[in-house]
Amino acid sequence: MKQIKSEIIDPTISAPLPRPISAKECECGCGHSFSPRRRDNIYLNKQHADFAYNHGKRKSKNKQRLIDDKALRKNDNLLDKHFKSEKGQGEIDRFYDILKADGFQSGYYIGIYSQNEKEYYISYRYMYRIYKSNGVLIINIKKR
Numbered sequence: 001m002k003q004i005k006s007e008i009i010d011p012t013i014s015a016p017l018p019r020p021i022s023a024k025e026c027e028c029g030c031g032h033s034f035s036p037r038r039r040d041n042i043y044l045n046k047q048h049a050d051f052a053y054n055h056g057k058r059k060s061k062n063k064q065r066l067i068d069d070k071a072l073r074k075n076d077n078l079l080d081k082h083f084k085s086e087k088g089q090g091e092i093d094r095f096y097d098i099l100k101a102d103g104f105q106s107g108y109y110i111g112i113y114s115q116n117e118k119e120y121y122i123s124y125r126y127m128y129r130i131y132k133s134n135g136v137l138i139i140n141i142k143k144r
């Protein structure tokens with residue numbers, strides 16, 4: 001005689017699975033979801049973590065460059081505006097405070113040039129020097 005052994009597996013009595021940490025999106029920006037092994041895992045794996053690190057660094061580097069470029073362009077445009085307001089002059093003098101009020105930032109220049117023992121700061125199209133006359137700051141602007 002054959003004995004039939006039947007096993008009934010009742011899913012309700014099986015031990016509950018440990019509650020998984022819910023899936024989350026990898027923070028590198030790849031769009032993949034993953035199930036972190038630990039709650040502080042924020043990247044799919046090391047490659048994604050490295051990618052995020054390099055990318056973030058590159059991004060902030062570019063951001064600073066854009067700010068610098070903008071300031072340099074603005075300076076150059078302000079020098080251009082004032083220089084062209086007096087036609088036929090080889091160089092012009094302006095109250096420095098006027099350019100400063102317009103947003104000129106003297107800390108932004110692309111080089112320094114010496115001429116006749118005077119030091120000029122260089123913008124894209126102009127060179128300038130700032131000096132004091134009767135206690136007032138004057139900016140002298142020349143074409144390069």
Ligand SMILES: [Zn+2]
Pocket residue numbers: 026027028029030031032043044048
């Ligand atoms: Zn990723």
